[in-house]
Amino acid sequence: MLEDIKERVYKANLLLPKYDLVKFTWGNVSEITPDRKYVVIKPSGVDYDSMKASDMIVVDLDGNIVEGNLKPSSDTPTHLELYKKYKEIGGITHTHSRWATIMSQAKLDIKAMGTTHADYFYGSIPVTRDMKKEEIKNDYEKNTGLVIIECFEEKNISPKDVPAVLVANHGPFVFGKDANDSVFHSVVLEEVAFMNWHLVSLGKNESMSDNLLDKHYLRKHGKDAYYGQN
Amino acid sequence: MLEDIKERVYKANLLLPKYDLVKFTWGNVSEITPDRKYVVIKPSGVDYDSMKASDMIVVDLDGNIVEGNLKPSSDTPTHLELYKKYKEIGGITHTHSRWATIMSQAKLDIKAMGTTHADYFYGSIPVTRDMKKEEIKNDYEKNTGLVIIECFEEKNISPKDVPAVLVANHGPFVFGKDANDSVFHSVVLEEVAFMNWHLVSLGKNESMSDNLLDKHYLRKHGKDAYYGQN
Amino acid sequence: MLEDIKERVYKANLLLPKYDLVKFTWGNVSEITPDRKYVVIKPSGVDYDSMKASDMIVVDLDGNIVEGNLKPSSDTPTHLELYKKYKEIGGITHTHSRWATIMSQAKLDIKAMGTTHADYFYGSIPVTRDMKKEEIKNDYEKNTGLVIIECFEEKNISPKDVPAVLVANHGPFVFGKDANDSVFHSVVLEEVAFMNWHLVSLGKNESMSDNLLDKHYLRKHGKDAYYGQN
Amino acid sequence: MLEDIKERVYKANLLLPKYDLVKFTWGNVSEITPDRKYVVIKPSGVDYDSMKASDMIVVDLDGNIVEGNLKPSSDTPTHLELYKKYKEIGGITHTHSRWATIMSQAKLDIKAMGTTHADYFYGSIPVTRDMKKEEIKNDYEKNTGLVIIECFEEKNISPKDVPAVLVANHGPFVFGKDANDSVFHSVVLEEVAFMNWHLVSLGKNESMSDNLLDKHYLRKHGKDAYYGQN
Numbered sequence: 022m023l024e025d026i027k028e029r030v031y032k033a034n035l036l037l038p039k040y041d042l043v044k045f046t047w048g049n050v051s052e053i054t055p056d057r058k059y060v061v062i063k064p065s066g067v068d069y070d071s072m073k074a075s076d077m078i079v080v081d082l083d084g085n086i087v088e089g090n091l092k093p094s095s096d097t098p099t100h101l102e103l104y105k106k107y108k109e110i111g112g113i114t115h116t117h118s119r120w121a122t123i124m125s126q127a128k129l130d131i132k133a134m135g136t137t138h139a140d141y142f143y144g145s146i147p148v149t150r151d152m153k154k155e156e157i158k159n160d161y162e163k164n165t166g167l168v169i170i171e172c173f174e175e176k177n178i179s180p181k182d183v184p185a186v187l188v189a190n191h192g193p194f195v196f197g198k199d200a201n202d203s204v205f206h207s208v209v210l211e212e213v214a215f216m217n218w219h220l221v222s223l224g225k226n227e228s229m230s231d232n233l234l235d236k237h238y239l240r241k242h243g244k245d246a247y248y249g250q251n
Numbered sequence: 252m253l254e255d256i257k258e259r260v261y262k263a264n265l266l267l268p269k270y271d272l273v274k275f276t277w278g279n280v281s282e283i284t285p286d287r288k289y290v291v292i293k294p295s296g297v298d299y300d301s302m303k304a305s306d307m308i309v310v311d312l313d314g315n316i317v318e319g320n321l322k323p324s325s326d327t328p329t330h331l332e333l334y335k336k337y338k339e340i341g342g343i344t345h346t347h348s349r350w351a352t353i354m355s356q357a358k359l360d361i362k363a364m365g366t367t368h369a370d371y372f373y374g375s376i377p378v379t380r381d382m383k384k385e386e387i388k389n390d391y392e393k394n395t396g397l398v399i400i401e402c403f404e405e406k407n408i409s410p411k412d413v414p415a416v417l418v419a420n421h422g423p424f425v426f427g428k429d430a431n432d433s434v435f436h437s438v439v440l441e442e443v444a445f446m447n448w449h450l451v452s453l454g455k456n457e458s459m460s461d462n463l464l465d466k467h468y469l470r471k472h473g474k475d476a477y478y479g480q481n
Numbered sequence: 482m483l484e485d486i487k488e489r490v491y492k493a494n495l496l497l498p499k500y501d502l503v504k505f506t507w508g509n510v511s512e513i514t515p516d517r518k519y520v521v522i523k524p525s526g527v528d529y530d531s532m533k534a535s536d537m538i539v540v541d542l543d544g545n546i547v548e549g550n551l552k553p554s555s556d557t558p559t560h561l562e563l564y565k566k567y568k569e570i571g572g573i574t575h576t577h578s579r580w581a582t583i584m585s586q587a588k589l590d591i592k593a594m595g596t597t598h599a600d601y602f603y604g605s606i607p608v609t610r611d612m613k614k615e616e617i618k619n620d621y622e623k624n625t626g627l628v629i630i631e632c633f634e635e636k637n638i639s640p641k642d643v644p645a646v647l648v649a650n651h652g653p654f655v656f657g658k659d660a661n662d663s664v665f666h667s668v669v670l671e672e673v674a675f676m677n678w679h680l681v682s683l684g685k686n687e688s689m690s691d692n693l694l695d696k697h698y699l700r701k702h703g704k705d706a707y708y709g710q711n
Numbered sequence: 712m713l714e715d716i717k718e719r720v721y722k723a724n725l726l727l728p729k730y731d732l733v734k735f736t737w738g739n740v741s742e743i744t745p746d747r748k749y750v751v752i753k754p755s756g757v758d759y760d761s762m763k764a765s766d767m768i769v770v771d772l773d774g775n776i777v778e779g780n781l782k783p784s785s786d787t788p789t790h791l792e793l794y795k796k797y798k799e800i801g802g803i804t805h806t807h808s809r810w811a812t813i814m815s816q817a818k819l820d821i822k823a824m825g826t827t828h829a830d831y832f833y834g835s836i837p838v839t840r841d842m843k844k845e846e847i848k849n850d851y852e853k854n855t856g857l858v859i860i861e862c863f864e865e866k867n868i869s870p871k872d873v874p875a876v877l878v879a880n881h882g883p884f885v886f887g888k889d890a891n892d893s894v895f896h897s898v899v900l901e902e903v904a905f906m907n908w909h910l911v912s913l914g915k916n917e918s919m920s921d922n923l924l925d926k927h928y929l930r931k932h933g934k935d936a937y938y939g940q941n
Contacts, residue, residue: 044672045665047597066709095700095708117597119672123679126595126689135356136421137277137347157692161700190689191596205275212274212349218679219353219448229356229420232387240325240391248325249296365816366881367737367807435735442734442809449813449908459816459880462847470785470851478785479756504902505895507827526939555930555938577827579902583909586825586919617922621930650919651826682912 033200064091102166120214139237263430294321332396342430350444369467493660524551562626580674599697723890754781792856810904829927
């Protein structure tokens, strides 16, 4: 079952090497079914070159394998926590893409410093707090999801408005309305992370004006959007 | 009508991904007709892969669509202001190319620090002032054009001598005698922006001597030029 | 004899340009036979384009050429010292890859600052001490091996847990269970060297928590590993 | 006449875009005939894509065109001064390659900081002094050659030992035993310029020990060389 969504998730995973977001198998993309009962995700540690659409794993929201002969990505419990919490998330991408990972390791929020950022992210992309010893020892991957949720809740951010987060000392988790959209946002994230590093490096780390942020975000999103074709 | 110029504008737009100046649809190139009555420009938010020459939009100088079934680039009003003001501009390119955008966000003029710069830009490439709340809220794209003009007027610069400007917190607008020439200057701009960031980062941000600037600019431009074939 | 291992070493050497780890002939990969009597290594200064599997050189552990018509890599004595000392090393790669070489020249350990590092290296990747005048003048390449061993011994590191070292003012030597695995680790090393330079450059050079380091290394290595397929 | 050398110079020029050392037409390679009477050089401002071997220009040492229908590179007088002065130079490459140009604009010598440098350059790669107003106004290209010679003379450097120089605010001139060899050295120069920028940026700008410099340079050059095949 779910051959269509497996095909989409498979193709979205192949975009990661295409956009130079991963080395080897260091990334995974998933998508949730429209009824929000099942998640389709990449198998763990399988080469992109030999991977097939039929290798995608179907799990339920408790992490039980419903279909597939391989183990799902070890990050699956992180994905599941996020799907359970946020109905606005339809797809998730996790990578160790270079610039977003550097900012994750530096524990620096990626502030909105230009219109490239404002076109897709409605404010700073935050970094999670350090995980505690117990959170790391037991249920580490599930707790990674919970720490992301805590970060968004505290800052009152919806992953629809800011579809990315940096896990401290680790790397980005990125969201979208489906698998493909979460990869798209991963490319944008990498681009703004690149630019922000080069600004922070010059001693510049101030957000742009709210007026300009509003203008650019809202000309692309919401009821008054006028960018692109109808 | 205008099939020739549509073809040229289409091809100039395809150079943006070729020269790695854009991700996705983040750029647009236009050209004005020789009688300076119509502007041909890329449609808004259309993929480069599926775009055709016949998709190019023809607008008049008031922004009315004269030919084409799609919406023109949302930046069209910026282009129009610039064509109306400067007879010496025949083509315009706007991108979010990485290094020029970093310098735009850092609000740093790109000073003439070497002969690569001096061969094509006769002095510093300036950054515009921040736009005011009202300028952003209403007629934002038109006002972007007016702020560029204000910047050039104040510094007494012609876009023929310095065929590029950085819009603060946004990115570059680049000029040429036609669409193709404005893309060419965009490549040069990206190169000098790259080099200048790496000099500013070492604490070096001094212009080269006027003697050397004159020599290199004038051996390529004007009546005494001797570079290249006749 | 040893046609299989020659083929493997040949192919592993070709991965160096593929992964952009070398310019021209600036690298070499070797593998030791299972009985640990012979080492197969790339010939010295031969172009990757014209090189054939049959060009690989077989030497014994004293450096005598057992098979092959060309001179082996000038770094062969370094490889031999390391194979003699460490039974856990099956393959060795030496390159002048850009980022690892920069860190070697800066004489900066590559600290474990994120999970990309922790997935493959169980702690800091160390830099060797400066070599002494006499060590450089006579038996330089052999002494390079001895200085690497001294570095690992002093810090009580096994090349199985930390499969790479930076030779001061020179570049990395990287280890694996076979030739291919040592190239794999070279790619990871280059990636973490890249990220660490960009963190050090921002004034950040602290290791991540031991808890997180343990978690990521041990979920991929040892008896409780759960990453990847069985 | 000279079809062989035209073919070689043509091919060497095509290596510049291959090795990513030039944008557009921003570079030129030349070679002198064995009798040191004629220099074959790229025509000025001609596209690499449309250029043919037969487009190469032959000039004598006074700069008179002996063969060819196009104008020679505008940098020809610089090449000629260097060929006249140094019998050890057989080929010259001039580019605006990114990293060597950054160091030229920063007016920073490229010090020998690692073995990659020491394998090909026997000490620091120097920057020329600023050119004077009169030197720029008249016979600029010839004077560029004279300033390079002054730089080498003052520091007592032979272009055989250090086959590159950085012209201040301009870019590198690189030497070799023939055209191809000068391109090879340009690639090495770009690599060490890249690494040195990243070391200077961390506040590190010390040369390596003379012992290690001697070892690496002399194991590749001179009568006791033992690197590579015979």
